[in-house]
Amino acid sequence: MVRSPVEAPQHILSLLDHLHNLSIEQEDRLKGDKARFVSTDVSNTASDGGQVGETTAPTKSLENDSSFDDLMRDKLIALDKDKCHFVYQLIRATGATNVIEAGTSFGISTIYLALAVGENKKRLDAADRRRSKPGVIATENEPSKVVKARQHWKQCGPEVEREIDLREGNLLVTLATNVTQDVDLLLLDIWTPLALPTVKLVQPRLRPGAVILVDHTLTAAHGYKELLDYFSEPANGFRSLTLPYSGGFEMTVYEPRK
Ligand SMILES: C[S@@+](CC[C@H](N)C(=O)[O-])C[C@H]1O[C@@H](n2cnc3c(N)ncnc32)[C@H](O)[C@@H]1O
Structure with a gap:
């Protein structure tokens, strides 16, 4: 395993690990649910390789799409x-x-x-x-x-x-x-x-x-x-x-x- 370069007390490192894991679990679930939520615009983006749960999903026309905002409201979508x-x-x-x-x-x-x-x-x-x-x-x-x-x-x-x-x-x-x-x-x-x-x-x-x-x-x-x-x-x-x-x-x- 590669050693982390981050110098921090153990309680912070543990919190970070926990939050990264939560984010990954959420994204995995979201990818499974994608068909329920994703509009044509997002599908087009996804065909470029983008995935919901990554910051790739929103396109200009979705920026003001309230269903997208609702979907993302409780999502961590943390940087890897x-x-x-x-x-x-x-x-x-x-x-x-x-x-x-x-x-x-x-x-x-x-x-x-x-x-x-x-x-x-x-x-x-x-x-x-x-x-x-x-x-x-x-x-x-x-x-x-x-x-x-x-x-x-x-x-x-x-x-x-x-x-x-x-x-x-x-x-x-x-x-x-x-x-x-x-x-x-x-x-x-x-x-x-x-x-x-x-x-x-x-x-x-x-x-x-x-x-x-x-x-x-x-x-x-x-x-x-x-x-x-x-x-x-x-x-x-x-x-x-x-x-x-x-x-x-x-x-x-x-x-x-x-
Ligand atoms: C990919 S997430 C950021 C993840 C974060 N950097 C991390 O690693 O934990 C993008 C965030 O930008 C926020 N956001 C979207 N539009 C925004 C705006 N116009 N102004 C400020 N924040 C915005 C979203 O609510 C979302 O939480």
Whole structure:
């Protein structure tokens, strides 16, 4: 078994394992139920390889589909554990202390972000550390998920809670103000139609060399087409690489032209 790179107390590691397992069980059940819930639009996405329970499912026409929102309301749909480990490792390696998460759900990936940023902040002197703002901006628009996420972070304890600034509501509104000028990393774990608008909103706040991670860019290539086209236009200042995690995990570096 591969050893986890995550440095955290055992109660947090156990909680993370438990939540990842719950998420996988839910997704397996959801895949079984897919035929009952899925509209033509989702079926088309699924024919690209996408699956309900992954963030690949929603298409533009489904964004406002209340049956889809109802279906997803109690679903964790957590980022896969190996991807969470990679994100944690990358944050530790780059020394990132300003991270944005688009799509928080029950707050599982957020725990990894908070732990990694918290470790990086140990390099600051004590006074700077005390003065520092939470290092992770999390975003969630479903009130019941906000409650669950906060419960999970409380179970983790202050080392996680103090690093998270949860913005409740539509992220296209909540990320429009009060975002630091030097964002190190943006994790996009969100419905595909929101991906490009989120990038464009956050782009002026990215520091040169900032990293954007996007889940399921292979299985949801259709949904991400506009985003991937935007990344591949040299004038926009991005360099992109698809990492071979399940469904594809896009790692994009921002290097604006001078
Ligand atoms: C794939 S889940 C995030 C999973 C989470 N990153 C994790 O690993 O635990 C995507 C989340 O985005 C939320 N969401 C969808 N549209 C949103 C919006 N406009 N603003 C904020 N959150 C939104 C959904 O409610 C859902 O919980």
